[in-house]
Amino acid sequence: xxILTGNDLKTGDVTWWTGSDWSRHVEDAVDVGExxxxxxHEEEAARRVNVxxxxxxxxxxxxxxxxxxxxxxRALGPTVRxxxxxxxxxxxxxxxxx
Amino acid sequence: xYQYDKYDQKMVDTRVAEFRDQVERRLAGxxxxxxxxxxxxxNGLYLQLHAYMLRVAIPYGTLSGKQMRMLGxxxxxxxxxxxxxxxxxxxxxxxxxxxxxxxxxxxxxxVEMHAIQTSGNCIRNISSxxxxxxxxxxxxxxxxWAEILRQWSSFHPEFSYLPxxxxxxxxASDEDRAAMRLHDIGIQLIHKDGELGAKFFVGGGMGRTPMxxxxxxxxxxxxxxxxxxxxxxxxxxxxxxxxNKYKARIKILVHxxxxxxxxxxxxxxxxxxxxxxxxxxxxELARISEYFADxxxxxxxxxxxxxSDPDFKLWVDQNTVEHKQAGYAIAVISxxxxxxxxxxxxxxxxxxxxxxxxxxxxxxLRVTHSQNIVLxxxxxxxxxxxxxxxxxxxLAPANLDLITDSIxxxxxxxxxLANARSIPLAQKISxxxxxxxxxxxxxxxxxxxxGCINACGHHHAxxxxxxxxxxxxxxxxxxxxxxxxxxxxxxxxxxxxxxxEDGVIDAIETVTxxxxxxxxxxxxFIDTYRRVGMAAFKEAIYG
Numbered sequence: 001x002x003i004l005t006g007n008d009l010k011t012g013d014v015t016w017w018t019g020s021d022w023s024r025h026v027e028d029a030v031d032v033g034e035x036x037x038x039x040x041h042e043e044e045a046a047r048r049v050n051v052x053x054x055x056x057x058x059x060x061x062x063x064x065x066x067x068x069x070x071x072x073x074r075a076l077g078p079t080v081r082x083x084x085x086x087x088x089x090x091x092x093x094x095x096x097x098x
Numbered sequence: 099x100y101q102y103d104k105y106d107q108k109m110v111d112t113r114v115a116e117f118r119d120q121v122e123r124r125l126a127g128x129x130x131x132x133x134x135x136x137x138x139x140x141n142g143l144y145l146q147l148h149a150y151m152l153r154v155a156i157p158y159g160t161l162s163g164k165q166m167r168m169l170g171x172x173x174x175x176x177x178x179x180x181x182x183x184x185x186x187x188x189x190x191x192x193x194x195x196x197x198x199x200x201x202x203x204x205x206x207x208x209v210e211m212h213a214i215q216t217s218g219n220c221i222r223n224i225s226s227x228x229x230x231x232x233x234x235x236x237x238x239x240x241x242x243w244a245e246i247l248r249q250w251s252s253f254h255p256e257f258s259y260l261p262x263x264x265x266x267x268x269x270a271s272d273e274d275r276a277a278m279r280l281h282d283i284g285i286q287l288i289h290k291d292g293e294l295g296a297k298f299f300v301g302g303g304m305g306r307t308p309m310x311x312x313x314x315x316x317x318x319x320x321x322x323x324x325x326x327x328x329x330x331x332x333x334x335x336x337x338x339x340x341x342n343k344y345k346a347r348i349k350i351l352v353h354x355x356x357x358x359x360x361x362x363x364x365x366x367x368x369x370x371x372x373x374x375x376x377x378x379x380x381x382e383l384a385r386i387s388e389y390f391a392d393x394x395x396x397x398x399x400x401x402x403x404x405x406s407d408p409d410f411k412l413w414v415d416q417n418t419v420e421h422k423q424a425g426y427a428i429a430v431i432s433x434x435x436x437x438x439x440x441x442x443x444x445x446x447x448x449x450x451x452x453x454x455x456x457x458x459x460x461x462x463l464r465v466t467h468s469q470n471i472v473l474x475x476x477x478x479x480x481x482x483x484x485x486x487x488x489x490x491x492x493l494a495p496a497n498l499d500l501i502t503d504s505i506x507x508x509x510x511x512x513x514x515l516a517n518a519r520s521i522p523l524a525q526k527i528s529x530x531x532x533x534x535x536x537x538x539x540x541x542x543x544x545x546x547x548x549g550c551i552n553a554c555g556h557h558h559a560x561x562x563x564x565x566x567x568x569x570x571x572x573x574x575x576x577x578x579x580x581x582x583x584x585x586x587x588x589x590x591x592x593x594x595x596x597x598x599e600d601g602v603i604d605a606i607e608t609v610t611x612x613x614x615x616x617x618x619x620x621x622x623f624i625d626t627y628r629r630v631g632m633a634a635f636k637e638a639i640y641g
Contacts, residue, residue: 010125011195012149047127051145068571070510073519074147078511080439080521084178084193098573 001031003064004039005071006052014074015049016064022049025086026075027063065096072097099162099462100245100389102210109253110207113214117141118200125197142213143199147514150194153216154206158226158244158268159187159465163456166463168209170448176202181448182512183433183441185505185554186265187225187465188216192512214252219260221251221331225267227275228466231390232428232474234420238287238294240270242387243323246378249386250324257331261338262346264331265303277467277583279311280304280559282348283330285323294320300330300360301352304553308589309349314361322368325377329367333360392423393460399425399477410485412534413496418481427478429459431471431488432495432503436532437525440506441469450491458484467556467583468505470498500537501545501610502528505556509549509566510573516549518566518573523547523599530603540610543623544582559583561624562609563590564602575602579609579635580627591632594640605639612638 003026004017015022016029017039023029032039032054040052056067066072077085079094087093102110117137124134138144142153154169161169169189173181176198177191184190194202206212215222226244227233247266251257257264267278270287278284284299295317302311318326334348337355352360401424405411419428431451434440443451451471455463458480459473466472476484488494497503504527507513509520524547531537546560550567557563563578574596581590597605613623616630627635 007145007149010197012145012193014148044131047125051131069568069573070147070514070516073510077148078192079519080511080525 001057001059001064002033002036002054003029003057003066004032004036004052004054005029005074006044006049009047009050012050016075017043017052026066029057029064031059031064062096069097099160100157100241100386106249107207107210110210110212110214113141113212114200114203114207117203121196121200136218138196138199139217140214141199141203142216143194143196144217145514146192147510147512149192150196150199151512152191152194152199152202152213153184154189154191154211154213155216155223156188156211156465157248158224158230158241159228159467160230160241161455161463161465162209163452163461163463165209165211166452166455167449168205168211170445170452172202172205173448174445180442180444182439182508183443183465183469183471185467185469185507185556186223187228187467188223189465190508192508218258219262219264220258221254221260221264221266224248224251225265225276225281225467227269227271228464228472229275229419229428229474230270230464231392232421232423232426233271234422235273236270236422237289238270239387239390240268240287241390242383243285243287243296243320244268245386245389246324246383247327250327250378257335260331260335261340262343262348264334264348266327272585274583274585274587275466277556277559277587278302279587280308280556280583281311283327284311285327287320288317290317296320296323296326298326298330300364301349301357302587303347303349304556304558305347306344306551306553307347307349308553308558309353310587310589311349312352312357314357314364321377321380321383322372325371325374326364326368328376329364329371332367332371333363337363393462393475395423395426395475396477399423399479401425401478403478403481407482409489409496410482413485413494414481416496416500416538417494417498418476421475423475425478427476427481429473429476429481429484430466430498431473431493432497433470433493434497434503434528435492435495436502437529439521440504440524443471447491447493450487450493454484454487468503470503496534497537499542499544501531501540501543501562502537504528504545504547505560506547507549507555509547509555513549513554515552516566517568518549518575520547520549520555520564520566523564523566523575523602526599526603527606530607539614541622543610545606546581556583557581558589559587560590561622561627562606565592567596569596573599575599577602577605577609577639579632580624582624586624593632593636608638609635
């Protein structure tokens, strides 16, 4: 599957395309298949996202999991600062990245 | 310390206003990201893995207490309560909002700081010896020259679009504490026949093609130093490659032309430059130098120290350095606590270091390229009180230059260029070698970790270096041995096939065990490696 990601223009936060909006949580991402160029163009033009792009991912029981470790670090946050990740209460969250 | 004159302040304030307008236009949709990106980068604002990242210039690593406190304020108000001191003597904030960036730059400008030229193909922040003005072994203070170079290179119209980024270091002692020969230009101040001048080394660097800068001039008179630097840059700007960013650094030009031909062209340009009268007027040199006059040292300060507290004694032994003034010491604050993140400091720690600088070090701090903080002028009789306050704040690891005093780039935890994480490796090594007695038994051991080939973690220059790579989507770590960023500059060599995270830590333990077995007398790790050679270490690691 392919999912779309980018950064929020104002805050720089990592965001994921939900099909109608952008979410901070990769679990909300939807498969866009191969027809994503129009979405990227439209969303960037509307300044709802900065430098969006498509990445490969696989669907798991917990939702989409980016194929590359770099995107998984983007999705979670820095593995060396669990308190700054999106799952600060889960000390094992970093294992999802690796 | 240097203080801005009205021109410096006006330039910085004007840039803040200009960037505020650019940000507003970006947020209003009047600028696309393609249009805005070069503008934000000129102001040190990157877009990294998780957010915008702001890199703030700390000129030659020198800060006042007020400036340091402002860095803490920015961490607290605009970021997530911490900052990361870098291997370029700067500080980076990892969680900046675009809409806050102009206010941050305005706050920086209020204490004579900025983020200009911390990105882009221009002359970056000048680096220098973190012990400048305090070291017992320097022949002159390099800071006035670093400041003159800063002024010359700031907004230099001819050098704003070089083929690639450009880094200059200035030192003034035979001991190199600034990795001088691994810079695009390395300048070593020397005396020759009683006259102050400089040796020039050009074409050093790390990155994907590491090179040690060759000496191209054994003496440039001090008053011609800027002209000579300008000649070096002019030849590079004219002939450096712009068709391939991986071959665009000056080291490639010097290598491809050959040192002799590059030098010939520089000398030709230099002869021309001397006819233009571009050297700073003598009065300006004198004016700048006055800012770096010695503080009011107490002439009768005592060298006596009560070392009856064993923990304090360990810290004094390891983390203080001889000062040029009797009764004083240079104190190094290690930002490498056990299991910690190299170079990170919380806003509270930053504030405390600012307070301690004001109280104990004539209001001065330095950032080192090893990601530590220096209080350059501490009266020995104040060391115990200083150490107690540092210890309470977790800022007194007694590990300067030991294996746990590692350099690590932000790596894949923060950096969009990285292929592998660096920080977890530094943390695990710090845990594995936590026993201070064991660290001291190993002695001086420079461990440097980069998460990609761009080498921000200086892995080529580590006695032990680690390079993180991406092997089919998995983090893998290459081990290197034999590098040095000091006056015995050398480039580390890869031992062989890479390792997993745990595997490379085991391999490090293997090589340190071999070192202890093979060590003769007071050899450091690097000395034993050079004497014994790579083969023995490879045999120990791979069998």
